[in-house]
Amino acid sequence: MSLTSGKSGLASGAELDHREIEAFLYEEAAMLDEWRLDDWFALFQEGGSYEVPQAGASDEANSSTNLFYISDNYFRLRHRVERLKKRGNHSEWPRSICSRMIGNVRLLDHDEGICKVASRFITHRSKNDVTDMFCGHHLYTLSFASGNFKIMAKRTQIDMNTLRPQGRISIIV
Amino acid sequence: MSVTDIDRRETRISPYIIDDRERGLFRVARKSFVDEDILTRERDRIFNRCWLYLGHESELSKANDFLTRNVGGKEVIFNRDRQGAFHAFMNTCPHRGAMVEREARGNALAFKCFYHGWAFNNNGKFATRMPPGTYPDDFNSDGCANLRSVPKLAEYRGFYFLNYDAGAVSLETYLADARSILDMLCDHGADGMEVIGGEQKYSIRANWKLLMENSYDGYHAIDTHGTYFEYLADAIGGAAEMPAETHVWNLQNGHAAIEGNAPWGRPVAKWIPAWGEDAKSEIAQIKRELVSRLGEEHANRIAMLGRNTGIFPNLVINDIMAVTIRTFYPLAPNNMNVSAWALGVKGESEGFRKRRLDNFLEFLGPGGFATPDDVEALESAQRGYAALDELAWNDISRGMLKPKFEATDEEQMRCFWREWSDRMEDRA
Numbered sequence: 001m002s003l004t005s006g007k008s009g010l011a012s013g014a015e016l017d018h019r020e021i022e023a024f025l026y027e028e029a030a031m032l033d034e035w036r037l038d039d040w041f042a043l044f045q046e047g048g049s050y051e052v053p054q055a056g057a058s059d060e061a062n063s064s065t066n067l068f069y070i071s072d073n074y075f076r077l078r079h080r081v082e083r084l085k086k087r088g089n090h091s092e093w094p095r096s097i098c099s100r101m102i103g104n105v106r107l108l109d110h111d112e113g114i115c116k117v118a119s120r121f122i123t124h125r126s127k128n129d130v131t132d133m134f135c136g137h138h139l140y141t142l143s144f145a146s147g148n149f150k151i152m153a154k155r156t157q158i159d160m161n162t163l164r165p166q167g168r169i170s171i172i173v
Numbered sequence: 174m175s176v177t178d179i180d181r182r183e184t185r186i187s188p189y190i191i192d193d194r195e196r197g198l199f200r201v202a203r204k205s206f207v208d209e210d211i212l213t214r215e216r217d218r219i220f221n222r223c224w225l226y227l228g229h230e231s232e233l234s235k236a237n238d239f240l241t242r243n244v245g246g247k248e249v250i251f252n253r254d255r256q257g258a259f260h261a262f263m264n265t266c267p268h269r270g271a272m273v274e275r276e277a278r279g280n281a282l283a284f285k286c287f288y289h290g291w292a293f294n295n296n297g298k299f300a301t302r303m304p305p306g307t308y309p310d311d312f313n314s315d316g317c318a319n320l321r322s323v324p325k326l327a328e329y330r331g332f333y334f335l336n337y338d339a340g341a342v343s344l345e346t347y348l349a350d351a352r353s354i355l356d357m358l359c360d361h362g363a364d365g366m367e368v369i370g371g372e373q374k375y376s377i378r379a380n381w382k383l384l385m386e387n388s389y390d391g392y393h394a395i396d397t398h399g400t401y402f403e404y405l406a407d408a409i410g411g412a413a414e415m416p417a418e419t420h421v422w423n424l425q426n427g428h429a430a431i432e433g434n435a436p437w438g439r440p441v442a443k444w445i446p447a448w449g450e451d452a453k454s455e456i457a458q459i460k461r462e463l464v465s466r467l468g469e470e471h472a473n474r475i476a477m478l479g480r481n482t483g484i485f486p487n488l489v490i491n492d493i494m495a496v497t498i499r500t501f502y503p504l505a506p507n508n509m510n511v512s513a514w515a516l517g518v519k520g521e522s523e524g525f526r527k528r529r530l531d532n533f534l535e536f537l538g539p540g541g542f543a544t545p546d547d548v549e550a551l552e553s554a555q556r557g558y559a560a561l562d563e564l565a566w567n568d569i570s571r572g573m574l575k576p577k578f579e580a581t582d583e584e585q586m587r588c589f590w591r592e593w594s595d596r597m598e599d600r601a
Contacts (some may be wrong), residue, residue, distance in 0.1 A: 064527040067370030071538030088400040091545035127287040162374035
C-alpha cells in the first residue's frame with residue numbers, strides 16, 4: 001500500500017476532509033465501547049469483510065494461506081454481531097467493559113470514492129477482575145459518497161508477538 | 174483399535190481420585206487444579222517422564238531448517254542438519270546459559286550464542302576456535318561444550334516427540350493405540366499432512382488439565398456452544414444436531430478419543446450445501462481417491478466421522494470441522510500457555526485450503542465462535558476451585574456403569590485421570 005497522503009487524486013466533486021475521517025473512526029470506536037453493535041454492523045457496506053490475522057502477522061497476511069483469528073465475510077460478521085448480543089455468548093456475558101483509544105490516523109490512499117485509512121489503537125477489555133490490553137493498528141478500505149463513509153473492509157493487525165496473556169478475541173477489538 | 178472395555182481394576186481411593194467401580198462414581202480432587210506442590214510433582218512425574226509433542230516434520234521441510242519452541246517448560250531447538258537429519262537440542266548455551274537461537278524459525282548452518290560468541294554446527298558440535306591454553310587440551314572430550322541433545326527424540330508418521338527421561342519406553346510403546354488415530358490422520362491425503370498457516374499462541378488462566386478434559390468433552394457441546402450451533406444451522410441451511418451414535422476409545426496409557434458424525438462439513442471429505450456445487454464435485458473426487466486407496470469402510474470413517482483425541486499428558490488432536498493440534502503447559506496451577514496449529518492435506522487446492530482454514534477459525538482458536546467460550550468456562554471453574562475447602566471434589570462419573578460409553582459420557586476423561594493418578598502416585 002503506497003503512502004500517498006496529500007496527493008490530490010480525489011474523485012471530482014468529492015471533498016475528503018481528514019477531520020471527517022477521524023470523526024468517523026472515533027464514532028465507530030464509541031459504538032463498540034457502548035455496545036451499539038447494530039449501529040456498528042450498519043457501518044459495513046453489504047459484502048464487507050472483517051479480519052484479524054494472528055498476533056504479529058504482517059499486513060500482507062492472507063486468509064487463504066495463513067491461519068487467522070477472524071476472517072469474516074459479511075454473513076459471518078452478521079453472526080458475530082448477533083452472537084455478541086446473546087446471553088449464550090459466555091465469553092462476553094456478563095459483558096466486558098472496553099475502552100478503545102484511536103490515534104495516528106492516516107489517509108493512505110484515495111481514488112474514485114474509495115480511500116484506505118490506517119489508525120493505531122489501544123483497546124482495554126475488563127472482565128472477571130482482569131483487564132487485558134490489545135494494541136496494534138487498523139487498516140480500512142472505506143467508500144465515501146456525499147459525506148458518508150461505509151466500511152468495505154476492516155483489518156485489525158494485532159501488534160503483539162503472541163496472544164498471551166489475553167487468550168481470546170471475544171470482542172471486536 | 175481396541176473397543177473400550179470396562180477396566181478390570183479395583184475400586185481405588187487416593188488423595189487425587191476416587192474411582193468407585195461398583196457404585197459407578199468417579200471423583201477428582203479439586204486441589205489437583207490449585208496446589209503448587211501438585212504442580213511441582215507433575216513437572217517431575219509427568220512432564221519430565223512422558224513423551225511430549227515437539228512438532229511436525231512438515232515444519233522443517235529442508236536441510237538446515239530450524240524452529241525454536243518451549244516444550245514442557247524448557248526452551249528447545251528443533252532442527253535439521255546439513256545432511257537433513259532431525260535433531261532437538263536444549264536451547265541454552267553450555268557455557269553460561271543464554272539461548273543460542275532466539276528466532277522463531279529459519280535456516281542456519283550453525284548457531285551462535287550472542288552472549289560470548291560460542292558457536293555450534295547445526296549437528297550440535299562445538300565449533301569455536303580458542304587460542305591454545307585458553308582451555309585444557311582435552312576440553313570438550315566429554316562433549317561438555319556441545320549443544321545438549323534432548324534425552325530422547327522420536328517420530329511417529331511425521332509427528333515428532335521428545336522425552337526428558339533417557340530411560341523412557343519407546344514412543345511407539347508409549348503411544349499404544351493412539352497410533353491408530355495418527356494413522357487415520359495421515360491417511361487423509363495420499364501424500365500425507367502438513368502444518369499450515371502458522372502457530373496460534375495464547376494462554377488461559379486455568380489449570381492445564383482442564384483444557385485436556387474440555388478438548389474431548391462431548392457433554393459440554395450443546396450448553397457451552399449453543400451460539401455456535403445457531404450459526405452453524407444458518408450456515409448449513411438446516412438443523413445442526415449432534416450425532417446419535419458415538420464411540421469412546423480407550424487408547425491405553427491415558428490416551429483416549431471420542432468419535433462420531435457431526436453436523437459440520439469436513440474438508441476431508443464431507444460436503445455441506447453452503448460450500449456450493451464446485452466444492453461438491455471436488456469433495457466427491459477426494460472421496461473417490463480415499464475409497465480407492467483405503468477401501469469403502471475405512472474411507473467412510475475418515476471422511477464422515479470426527480475424532481477428538483487426547484494423547485497423555487498434553488497433546489490434543491482434534492479432527493473435527495478442521496484438524497487442530499494443540500499442546501499446553503502450566504506456568505502456574507492457574508495459568509497455562511497454549512500452542513495450536515492447523516493441519517492440512519499436502520497438495521490440496523488453494524480454494525480447498527481457504528475452506529479448511531475458514532472451517533478452523535469459525536469454531537476454533539481465540540477468535541472463533543466456540544473456543545473463547547471454552548476459555549471462559551475453564552477460567553470460571555478455576556475461580557470456583559477457591560472454594561475447595563467447602564467443595565473438594567469434581568464429579569466425572571457420567572455414564573460410568575453403561576455397557577457402552579458415548580461421547581457425552583466422561584469415560585475418556587477417566588482414562589486420563591487414571592493414568593495421571595498412577596503416575597502421581599508412582600504406580601505407573
